[in-house]
Amino acid sequence: MKLFPTTVVGSLPRPEWLRELILDRKDGRICEEKADPHLDRAAAMAISLQERAGLDEITDGEWRRESYVKVFAERVRGFRNDLNISNIPYPAVVEPIEYYRPIAACEVAFARPRTSRRLKLTLPAPYIIGRRMWHPDHSRDAYPRREDLMEAVVPILRREIEAVRAAGADVVQLDEPWLSVMVDPEFRAREGIGDPEPEMERCIDLLNRTLDGISGIDTAMHLCHAHFQHRHSTSGSYDPIMPALARARVGTILMEYATPDAGGIDSLAGFHPDARLGLGCVDHCDEAIESPDTIVARVEAAMRYVDKERIALNPDCGFAPSVQNPIPVDEAYLKLKAMCAAAGQLRQRHPA
Numbered sequence: 001m002k003l004f005p006t007t008v009v010g011s012l013p014r015p016e017w018l019r020e021l022i023l024d025r026k027d028g029r030i031c032e033e034k035a036d037p038h039l040d041r042a043a044a045m046a047i048s049l050q051e052r053a054g055l056d057e058i059t060d061g062e063w064r065r066e067s068y069v070k071v072f073a074e075r076v077r078g079f080r081n082d083l084n085i086s087n088i089p090y091p092a093v094v095e096p097i098e099y100y101r102p103i104a105a106c107e108v109a110f111a112r113p114r115t116s117r118r119l120k121l122t123l124p125a126p127y128i129i130g131r132r133m134w135h136p137d138h139s140r141d142a143y144p145r146r147e148d149l150m151e152a153v154v155p156i157l158r159r160e161i162e163a164v165r166a167a168g169a170d171v172v173q174l175d176e177p178w179l180s181v182m183v184d185p186e187f188r189a190r191e192g193i194g195d196p197e198p199e200m201e202r203c204i205d206l207l208n209r210t211l212d213g214i215s216g217i218d219t220a221m222h223l224c225h226a227h228f229q230h231r232h233s234t235s236g237s238y239d240p241i242m243p244a245l246a247r248a249r250v251g252t253i254l255m256e257y258a259t260p261d262a263g264g265i266d267s268l269a270g271f272h273p274d275a276r277l278g279l280g281c282v283d284h285c286d287e288a289i290e291s292p293d294t295i296v297a298r299v300e301a302a303m304r305y306v307d308k309e310r311i312a313l314n315p316d317c318g319f320a321p322s323v324q325n326p327i328p329v330d331e332a333y334l335k336l337k338a339m340c341a342a343a344g345q346l347r348q349r350h351p352a
Contacts, residue, residue, distance in 0.1 A: 003352055004299070004313055004343040005056040007278065008336070009222050009254055010068055010122040010175065011318030012049065012061035013327040018042050022066050022323050026081070039064045040110060047115050049333055054340030057118035057171065060111045065104075067322035068175055069124040069132055075103040076156060083138055092135040093149055095142050099156045105163035112168035121169040122318075123160060125176035125221065126153040126206040127199075131191075150206055157210045165217040173220040173254070174210065179203045179241055180223040180255070183263075184234035200244040208249045220252040220278065224317040225261050228325055230285045237263025242270030254278030256316035258298060259285055265298075268305035277306045280316035281342070282335045284327070289334045295342035296349070308350050313343050 014022070018038075025035045046061030065071045070091060073079035078097035081089065108121050124132075130150035134143060143149040161172050181187050182196045193199055211219050223245075226233040238245075238255065245253065253272055256262045257280045271277060281298040282290055295313070302311060319332040 002056070002347070003308060003350065004311060004346045006313045006336075006340050006343050007055060007057035007118075007120065008050065008059055009224075009278075009314055009316075009318045010059055010062050010120075010173065011065075011320050012046055012063065013320040013325075013329040013332050014061075014063055014323055015042075015329055018063060019323045019326070022064075026066055043107070043110055044114060047111055049329070050336065051115065051117060053333055053336035055117065055336060057120055058111075058115060059120050059122060060107045062122065062318065062321075064107060067324075068122060068318060069128055070322070071104060072124050072129055072153075073133055075101060078142065079133060080138070083135070090132050092138040093133055093142055094138055097149070097152055097156065099159055102163050103160045105160065105167045108164055108167035108169045118170040119168065120171045120173055120220070121164045122173045122175055122222075123157060123164075125174040125203075126150045126157065126210060127203040128176055128178045129153050131178050147202070150202070154206060154210050158214070161210075161214055161217070165214075169217060171218040171220055171252075172214075173222055173252075174207055174250075175222045176203060176207060177222075177224045177226050179245070180238060181226055181234040183236035183238060183240050184225075185236075187234045196240070200241055204244050204247050208247075211250060218252070219250045220254060221248060221250050222254040222278070222317070224256045224280070225259070227285055227317060227321075230287060230327070232259065232261045232285060235261035235263070238267040239263075239270060242267060246270070246272045248272065248275070250275060252276040252278050252312065254280065254314055256280040257302065258283035258290075258316050261285075262316075265301045265305070268302055271306055276310045276312055277302065278312045278314045281313050282315040282339050284315050284317055284319050284332075284335070287331060289331070290338055292338050292342040292345055295339055296345050299342065299346055303350075308346075313339055315339070
């Protein structure tokens, strides 16, 4: 693999017409069969956008999904989405979950013949599914504890990863922002998390059991401070989670480092000894378009802690993890283009 490969975390901002289409499908104003041709054309556009920006590894922009995590509940039986369990309504599990059709392998099946680039498929990790979609008032009959739901998710994700691999994906990425948001004491207080250590251990254990023994496809995980409308929900250095993160049995770990909310680059001193670093070097919460020189400086700062052979370049997070998160698509394109230009500069400055 070339030095300083470029990738996306997952999502691209959706044009307004696409946001409307996805929400119309969710609310039953258009059926899946009639929505799919429009979604196919949208996904082809997302692929072209990323190729034009110069990315080495792409997704379909997650342009078929309402959100990066709700896609699980959309395609797995056992959830209800009309219970309004948070300010951004999440489905709640109400029955034992059942895998009855692919969750996201269809995204790969469509994209694979339409690009020669490395193709990534993203899935929510078990811990965040349990945190987001278990509710004490609605879920106890199906799963007495949220941990029981997390356990039930593992075999379903493993089955989906097999389908994703068969469809032609080069890498599967599990998204687990809850690991990083736990560094924020105010967030832990809001969520009733006293001692975060057992939760961090559970998060990594579930991830490892989801990925252990998987072959024929590269693996990755992403963690971040959650964001909405160019603002993060939490902040804090990654130092407290580095010991747990070092036990993750995964090929690449993508982390936010362009944003000041991540607490600075020094936490990389404790980074995983073997995994590739997906370095967040573009701040999706900053509307200004970084120059390639700015991005180069961020990467070179990380090189004080992680060898260049283990560094990939990516934005801090997906630009729009849900349709409710409106960010201009041109803003994302220009940031990705600048990142790819920076990668070219880095290869000249730091050859193999």
